[in-house]
Amino acid sequence: MAAFKIKKKRLKELIDSLTKEYRVFIPVESDGVSSFKEVTSDSHLPTINSHNTDRPPKEIFFPQTETLFTYKEGKISPPEQPNTKYRTPNTDKIAIFGASPCDVKSFSLLDRLFGMERNVAKCSGYKDAYWINRRTNALIFTIGCNYPLSTCFCNWLNGGPFTKEGSDLLLTDIGEDFLVEPCSQNGEEFIKTKGLPIQKAAKVDIKRASTVRKEAESTLSEPVDITSLKEGLDTLWDNPVWNEIAYKCLSCAACSYLCPTCYCFDIQDERAGNARGKRIRVWDSCMFSLFTKEASGHNPRPSSKERMRQRIMHKFNYFVENLGDFGCVGCGRCIRSCPVNMDIREVINTIKNVKLTISNEK
Amino acid sequence: MMRSLENELKECARKLLTEKKVDLIIGYSKSPLPLRSTPCFIREEKDVDSLIFDLTCSNNLATYLQKSKCAEHRKPNTDPTVRMENRCKIGIIAKACDARSIVQLILEKQVKKEDITVIGIACTGILDLKKVSDRLNGKEILNYNPQDDEVLFEGKDFKKALKLSDILCDSCKTCLNPDPSVYDSFIGEPVSGAKTEKQEPMTELENLSFGERWEYFEHEISKCIRCYACRNACPLCYCEECVVDRTNPQWFGKSTEFSDTFTFHITRMLDTAGRCVGCGACIRACPTHVDLAPLGIKIEKEIKERFGYTAGLSLDATPPMATFNEDDKEEFIM
Numbered sequence: 213m214a215a216f217k218i219k220k221k222r223l224k225e226l227i228d229s230l231t232k233e234y235r236v237f238i239p240v241e242s243d244g245v246s247s248f249k250e251v252t253s254d255s256h257l258p259t260i261n262s263h264n265t266d267r268p269p270k271e272i273f274f275p276q277t278e279t280l281f282t283y284k285e286g287k288i289s290p291p292e293q294p295n296t297k298y299r300t301p302n303t304d305k306i307a308i309f310g311a312s313p314c315d316v317k318s319f320s321l322l323d324r325l326f327g328m329e330r331n332v333a334k335c336s337g338y339k340d341a342y343w344i345n346r347r348t349n350a351l352i353f354t355i356g357c358n359y360p361l362s363t364c365f366c367n368w369l370n371g372g373p374f375t376k377e378g379s380d381l382l383l384t385d386i387g388e389d390f391l392v393e394p395c396s397q398n399g400e401e402f403i404k405t406k407g408l409p410i411q412k413a414a415k416v417d418i419k420r421a422s423t424v425r426k427e428a429e430s431t432l433s434e435p436v437d438i439t440s441l442k443e444g445l446d447t448l449w450d451n452p453v454w455n456e457i458a459y460k461c462l463s464c465a466a467c468s469y470l471c472p473t474c475y476c477f478d479i480q481d482e483r484a485g486n487a488r489g490k491r492i493r494v495w496d497s498c499m500f501s502l503f504t505k506e507a508s509g510h511n512p513r514p515s516s517k518e519r520m521r522q523r524i525m526h527k528f529n530y531f532v533e534n535l536g537d538f539g540c541v542g543c544g545r546c547i548r549s550c551p552v553n554m555d556i557r558e559v560i561n562t563i564k565n566v567k568l569t570i571s572n573e574k
Numbered sequence: 575m576m577r578s579l580e581n582e583l584k585e586c587a588r589k590l591l592t593e594k595k596v597d598l599i600i601g602y603s604k605s606p607l608p609l610r611s612t613p614c615f616i617r618e619e620k621d622v623d624s625l626i627f628d629l630t631c632s633n634n635l636a637t638y639l640q641k642s643k644c645a646e647h648r649k650p651n652t653d654p655t656v657r658m659e660n661r662c663k664i665g666i667i668a669k670a671c672d673a674r675s676i677v678q679l680i681l682e683k684q685v686k687k688e689d690i691t692v693i694g695i696a697c698t699g700i701l702d703l704k705k706v707s708d709r710l711n712g713k714e715i716l717n718y719n720p721q722d723d724e725v726l727f728e729g730k731d732f733k734k735a736l737k738l739s740d741i742l743c744d745s746c747k748t749c750l751n752p753d754p755s756v757y758d759s760f761i762g763e764p765v766s767g768a769k770t771e772k773q774e775p776m777t778e779l780e781n782l783s784f785g786e787r788w789e790y791f792e793h794e795i796s797k798c799i800r801c802y803a804c805r806n807a808c809p810l811c812y813c814e815e816c817v818v819d820r821t822n823p824q825w826f827g828k829s830t831e832f833s834d835t836f837t838f839h840i841t842r843m844l845d846t847a848g849r850c851v852g853c854g855a856c857i858r859a860c861p862t863h864v865d866l867a868p869l870g871i872k873i874e875k876e877i878k879e880r881f882g883y884t885a886g887l888s889l890d891a892t893p894p895m896a897t898f899n900e901d902d903k904e905e906f907i908m
């Protein structure tokens with residue numbers, strides 16, 4: 213595929229031209245927390261930190277709180293004032309500029325779950341109108357990671373700081389310019405738009421990009437082989453190791469709410485007077501004790517042990533079983549945000565070691 | 575200096591375990607991240623060497639003493655039918671503020687003094703990672719090195735020393751009781767006598783107009799994603815069923831609409847009124863840096879003025895919410 217480049221100085225022009233057709237989301241830092249915000253007329257350039265944002269961009273397609281419909285005296289209507297933050301799902305096309313490769317991979321993982329048509333062997337079979345409406349025609353500009361963080365481990369999970377899965381265009385920081393590579397049909401189409409502030413990349417640009425990539429990849433830690441993790445987990449349901457792992461966990465949702473691939477939600481009816489109200493969908497987390505509490509009062513996952521097991525099983529076993537890939541992209545957010553410093557890499561290693569001990573004993 | 579403190583700590587822990595005074599020690603150990611430590615649970619002498627204590631020991635470990643967050647093998651402690659001698663005896667490492675919260679837990683009958691051995695530790699403050707990150711423009715820190723009143727931070731392409739007093743948590747800078755109020759063993763030298771830069775807690779909130787106060791609440795609370803890390807990290811949020819988790823009836827909306835989030839925070843502030851020890855664990859736990867400390871400080875001050883009580887300073891005190899005094903001010907009761 214042909215490669216292009218854009219001067220960093222002209223990024224703003226590119227983003228401005230995008231806003232004519234798209235609602236554009238860019239990484240912005242505010243009060244020490246970076247997240248994706250919609251470009252408004254007084255926005256500045258995106259905060260390009262060359263690592264992923266504190267809050268993942270999943271909330272663009274899957275907001276924390278979403279009104280599904282409102283009801284009034286037996287009549288149901290679509291949300292009038294849907295999401296103050298993310299407006300009507302199906303009226304606008306969304307462009308995301310500056311997501312990291314791991315986050316973009318998370319979109320394609322959630323596509324399998326929420327039923328976007330994609331050519332994958334495994335998908336859930338369920339179609340989620342809200343996700344699909346926002347995702348359809350979304351244009352994703354990924355920026356590769358020149359400087360991965362010490363918490364990044366995308367390379368354990370079939371990813372890497374410059375992988376393209378889920379991207380429409382991949383940008384690589386090569387100094388004064390970004391190398392721009394279209395990597396989907398939408399990306400190819402977009403690059404043909406008249407008047408874009410881009411030009412064809414020269415051989416040296418492409419060479420520079422490949423050096424940058426090699427350097428970045430070499431700074432990631434040696435990947436741990438997790439090819440048989442799923443099978444390993446199949447045998448560990450009753451293992452006491454879960455106690456050991458979960459002991460310090462506080463059962464909050466910092467890890468899952470900031471995880472790009474966690475998608476559990478709750479449905480709630482909010483009454484606003486007699487026979488009036490709305491039905492909303494809000495994020496939920498398997499780490500909360502309330503998550504599985506039944507009406508009788510019984511809770512099949514009464515302690516952090518069962519909840520931690522669920523989180524790990526879901527990501528590294530059920531997800532593989534049902535959707536054909538690990539439900540973790542190695543972004544490292546859960547490691548950075550956990551109040552007691554649970555490190556999912558250590559968890560993976562602990563599990564691997566238990567598995568080894570068991571098979572050695574046999 | 576840190577090293578010898580740690581040695582003293584390890585020795586103390588080893589002794590408690592060998593003499594079978596405790597079954598379990600709750601402390602801190604190194605974490606894979608350079609500026610963090612992680613809670614650890616030590617049952618055997620051989621693991622004692624993993625204990626550390628330094629500027630990164632930010633968790634309030636007293637949260638692990640609670641019933642509602644009780645992990646499996648501490649269950650016997652919360653079961654009234656289990657005899658005293660069969661209960662798990664816990665040694666817990668406590669900074670001054672953590673010790674205060676342990677006192678509160680004992681006063682509030684959440685734990686029994688007999689079950690707990692408090693290993694008080696001299697603490698001169700904990701790093702505020704947000705302050706560090708702000709001063710280093712968010713660059714990733716790979717190594718740090720404390721030196722007297724400075725800390726040297728290193729990353730991929732930088733080295734920078736920051737003044738310790740600029741990067742300590744607010745709660746540490748304003749800590750008025752830097753030595754544990756209650757302990758069975760004490761590690762290090764008492765801090766109170768030492769030269770410190772403690773200041774009266776700021777009560778900046780009082781100087782704001784109503785409009786400005788509201789703005790401040792709106793700003794802080796709208797950052798909240800309702801992950802409840804603050805609540806769960808707090809040693810004094812121990813209700814077996816938190817009111818926000820009630821489903822029948824359901825008192826709280828679950829969304830991140832401002833009114834829902836606001837109600838959660840205000841309720842938590844009121845629930846911890848007169849009990850909060852200002853340890854700041856909730857603030858450090860928050861992934862989005864929601865900081866309502868000024869309100870907490872204001873409440874603490876109010877309680878002190880009205881009831882002459884400061885949480886967690888003495889095992890003989892009666893918490894104001896557990897008693898009634900004819901002279902209590904009640905000008906707001908019709």
Ligand code: SF4
Pocket residue numbers: 460461462463464465466467468499549550551552553554803
């Ligand atoms: S963020 Fe940490 S403490 Fe909270 S649920 Fe996740 S692992 Fe447990």
Ligand code: SF4
Pocket residue numbers: 467470471472473474527539540541542543544545546547556
């Ligand atoms: S589990 Fe952790 S590392 Fe994996 S995708 Fe989620 S937040 Fe990122």
Ligand code: SF4
Pocket residue numbers: 263264312313314315356357359360361364365366367371372373374541542543544
């Ligand atoms: S995990 Fe990989 S893709 Fe994600 S930010 Fe880090 S280096 Fe980039």
Ligand code: SF4
Pocket residue numbers: 634675807808809810811846849850851852853854855856857870
């Ligand atoms: S509310 Fe915060 S400062 Fe107060 S005791 Fe709980 S964790 Fe500590």
Ligand code: SF4
Pocket residue numbers: 797798799800801802803804805859860861862863864
């Ligand atoms: S830890 Fe922070 S984001 Fe989470 S519920 Fe508490 S204030 Fe909100």
